[in-house]
Amino acid sequence: MAILSKIREKTFALILIIGLALFSFVIGDAFNNNGGGAKVNTIGEVNGEDISREEFANLVEAYKANTGSSSNTQAMNYAWNQMVSDKIYNDQLEKAGVVVGEEDVWNSIISLPFFNQNPQFQNEGGLFDAERAKEYIANMKDDAIGAAPGTAPYNAWQNWLRTEADIRQNLKRTAYNNLVGAGLSASLKEGENDYSFNNNKVTSKFVYVPYTSIADSLIVITDAEKNAYIKENAKKYQVEASRDINYVSFNVVASEEDKNAIKETVASFIEDDENYGIKGLKNSTNAQEFLDESKSDLPNDTSFKFQNATPAVIADDIFNGKEGDVFGPYEHNGFFKISKINAFKQMPDSVKSRHIIIPFAGTNRSTSTLTKEAAKKKADSVYNLVRRSSTKFAEVADEINTDGTKGKGGDIGWVTKAQAFSPNFDIDFAEYLFNNKKGTVKVVETKFGFHVIKIDDQTTYQKAVQLTTLAREITPSEQTESEFYLEAETFASDIANGDDVYTLVKDKGYVLAPAIGLKILDEYVPGIGGNQRPIVNWTFNSETSVGDVRRFDVERGYVVAVLAAKTPKGLVPAANVITEIRPILVNRKKAELIADKMNGSTLEEIASSAGTNVRTAASVTLASPTISGVGAEPSIVGAMMGAKEGEVHNNIAGAKGVFAIQVTSVEEAPALPNYDVARTRIQNSLKLRTNQIFNSLKSAYEIEDYRGETY
Template sequence: MALITKIREKSGIAAAAIAISLILFLVGSDIFQGRSSLFGSNNQEVGVIAGESILLPEFQKKVEEATANYTAQTGKGPGEQEATMIRDQVWNQYILDIAYKKEFDALGLKVSSEELIDMVQGNNIHPSVRQQFTNPQTGQFDKTFVIQFLKNLKTMPVQQQQGWANFEKSIAQDRIRAKYENLIRLSTYVNTAEAQKEYQAQNSKFSARFLYVPFFSIPDSSIKVSDAQLEEYLAKHKDRFKGVNSRSIQYATFPVVPTAQDTVEFYNQIKKLAKDLAVAPNDSAFAMLNSDVRTPYLLAYSEIPEVVKSQLGTFQVGGIYGPFKNGLTYSIYKYGGVKKDSLFTVRASHILIAPANKSDSAKAQAKQRAESILTQIKGGASFETLAQLNGMDGTAQNGGDLGYFKNNGSMTKAFEKAIFGFNGAGLMPGVVETEFGYHIVKITDAKTNTAYRLAAINKTIAPSQATLDRVYTQADAFANANGTLGAFEAALKKDKNIIMMRADRLLENATSINNLTNAREIVRWAFDESTSIGDGSKKVFEQDNQYIVAYLTGKTDKDNVKVDDYREGITNLVRAELKGEKITAKLSAIKGSLEQIAQKYGAGALVENVSDVTLSTGMLNTAGPDAVALGKIAGLKTGKRSQVFTGDNGVFIAEKTAAVAAPALADYTTYKSQIQSMGIQRASYYINEAIKDNAKIVDKRYKFY
């Protein structure tokens, strides 16, 4: 019965897990109008999706339902970050229910009742069902738990029954989405000509000599760019500059720092807590009740802060130790000895090499590549560097670091078995195969199951109410005295101690500004239709440890792109064009060998050589991977010289000195597979973007939240 109770509690969490996976699919590339009643109009429209208007009362009702579900599952109300996530979840559910459903219906995609039963208790169990109905003793999915749960469903409270209904709806939508995505993926086709072109790009090589004059050889200050030129460039390249609704602000920040008196009172509080912790009959409970930041009572060695580890060997059972400082948080500990945990903890890094597809030949190629990398590491190469260069998952940028993890099923079974079957630390001798591919693994902290009993009280030093009131009074006085941007700038000139920050191109639904994590109120003020450029907030915005007075410095409009929206970027592009024209004119007037032309041109002209360059990975020394230049040189006949031409970052004259064509292949299957695999990987993104563009989504939530 304990298991059933646990499953009942988690049914809502499972539904949320599916919803989050759908949100990730929807968000794609952007984890990126009308008036509302809050801004002086009676319009209650939160947004428009595929022509359907979403009204505030309906949207807010769904948000409240989701919030109630979150509170029931976590035992606490959502903070600002969680509330934003809940609203995003509800919004993305609308996109699924409206925009995606139209596509699904057009193709007749459905999940039948028989299919849903099969996903929950049949032969093709949905992964989320497997996750929620796992036998804690064996760590394996147990279908009998599902059946037992469903038999008891009608006797459960209505809220839990609704939670299960939402869960079933979520996995059904996930299945329909998977069907739709798979249909699109099946349309990905690569012909022999495309494969042959890719093969040639990877294997045909050329050598060349070229004269290169980079744009940066001419000082920017010597090239004047007029507004008329910027306007002309924007008019010709409007498709390259998408409009967005954004705001730019400057703001004065008034930090609230604990005074000397605040610090004295804090230390007295810490000393008293240490004495009380020493005699507390239930030290772990006492520590939890009195901590600003709660930590577990039993900690693996890896989970103990470094500053505490350094003194852990001196701890005596029953002793009080600290305070230990970490930023503004001070911690005191009561040590209760050690305990052998039922689970082991380890820290490891890996380099994942995934096959291009599920064929035996692709797997063999991936394994061969993984073993080659392993050999390099054994020969002294840096594991972290090779992970960054070769890793095919999100850990690559961190040198393959997986952090600490336990043998509790958090990793795939084959990976976990290999890791926890290895003794000590260091590079594992062979590659590890899992369903994701082949892993080169280094154990960075050996497995251990020793846990330490540490009752910790963590207190963060904070300013007193008197200090808060004093700083707020200063900020409020500043806001009243400097109500406009002009007044603010004048105040900055008079008082060099004012802390000024700026934030450019804030988006409508932004929740943070620089290091201000809960800045939604400031963003809403900036987007209020009554706020004009040059206005000051007049009111003081409160942050965790500071007060803010804001000023609006700029706006951009999605439907009216202006030069000022992209002034710096367009200026750089126009300046590069003008530099290119200037360099080209000078080079075109000079005759002779490349060296003679470079000498006559003067400072900035370089003559360089490259050998065995390919189109797919070519580098042109100083010019780098200049795509225009690579294409131009590859297209030259051997022994011929090009005309003066402009590349991505400079101007060239090139001579092709040698070329080695890739030998013809009888079978281009490998290259077809490479291109097709890349197309399939991008399918989700392209599907998502196409559906959202077609739905013409207008998001007005920023006006209400």
């Protein structure tokens, strides 16, 4: 099951493309004939304009290749958002008569330092030659034709396409935002008004009856009122279609009998097998050959480890042992293992270093157009220039580097051995740092390009050990898996035959877990490891009804899921947001009840009828809309600012209660020589809202998303 899960993850890009092709082929006639549902070759629409399935699939694949660690959903969401925003910006720019052409993109590219300063694109006089650059790009495209994904030519071309696309997208956004920003200005009079409105001080008498004066238990909120409120605020309470499930996990684990059998098998590899003439670990002289013949479940680890990185169960024995000693079998991290001491070595725990990086086309996170040969030649030249001078090293690093060490003289800082040999660190870089002495400078090739690395400092050397370790994963036997399968299948069958799921769970001692609000494109179900698209797809299948049950194979065993609820696209059910809307509706009703007893034409009459007193709020400002003895009340302070002196305003609902107010005086803020600061603040605030501008644009478009019908 674990293997199948990994295969599913690794082949997503292939499945995506094949799935799109099959989907189009199989149902093409149906869509073409009846005119309903998603179009054959589109993954969505923006105002009726198609978003190409093929372009979408290519962008998903490119994003996953570039990031290397994104999930399928992240890649699809990135591609979708990118293509939707492209359509919207293209439409807006077309309406405005603004065109971002290929020449604009090219001019932006050749203005980038990494491009126009590349020696490959310079003529004999050291000046940028556009024709050389165009020829290089054309050759890169030719090399990529027919190249397999993951190869250097393929990666180089995909990186280039991504760079072009990003630049084009940025140009569109910038052009549109600049266009809109030109109209987002503020006058000095607006600055003056804003300054006065926020800094004028008002003193007002008021009557205040808090909502807490009426017990919540006296207020009844009907379902009709809840639904009416949601309809009043329909834009806020729109939701995607979702599904709720309850599920029971059957995690298949090895029995004690299984574990004992695995332990005995591992122990059998310590001594020689005389029947087959195979050397055991104790007498083996070739670690890799031994592990291959014994079919170890973990690869040969030739690194040296400190005692704290050695399995605790044998660490003390190993560091008190000698070369050739064998330990185990012992259980560690889900495996039974035997280990042999190959060698001891003194190593530093941490290394401080700096580097200069020269990437080339096809290396990770690189948009470089240098060939590998040209990059190596440049790295060697840099090495000869900086190897004897720390000052020169720092100067060149700040000039060349484009990563986080730029401006720091290439300083990487201290790296512990554990960090260096973790999956997040490049192994070639790590090997160099911990196998060379302080002061060493060398050119090292990694997956990021060529580095000129200088070791600045090292901590005190400690004893480390190199082991040969044979490992067998502790996995359940076929018999154990069959028993779990039968248990899960029986549970699902009992529910399907009408037994109550809650009664069954209680009787069998199972744990029933909920997964609420699954969306149509989700790939993970909370509490269940791995990609669970099959479960999500099942919940959204038109033939699956509430109460239906199904067993699924998952990475760790089986899951039996029951569809608990379906929420259609549209307004959210009141029950889902009751904790949010009930206090609002309760206070609304309380405000009506309070208003009935706040009668009179003067504050004194109103206070008398409400059984309270007239109070005073002195020198209140909108910049700090707090009323003494009440708390923050921005809407009430706003009402005070807008009221005329002497006028009585009754039944104003605030955040904490109902008010009647009467402004007694207004103290205007001191006049300023000019209001340019206030005007500039307003203008800058408007121009920083580019994200809001796009969201506003997006809400005005009709966007159809068909992804859920394919994946």
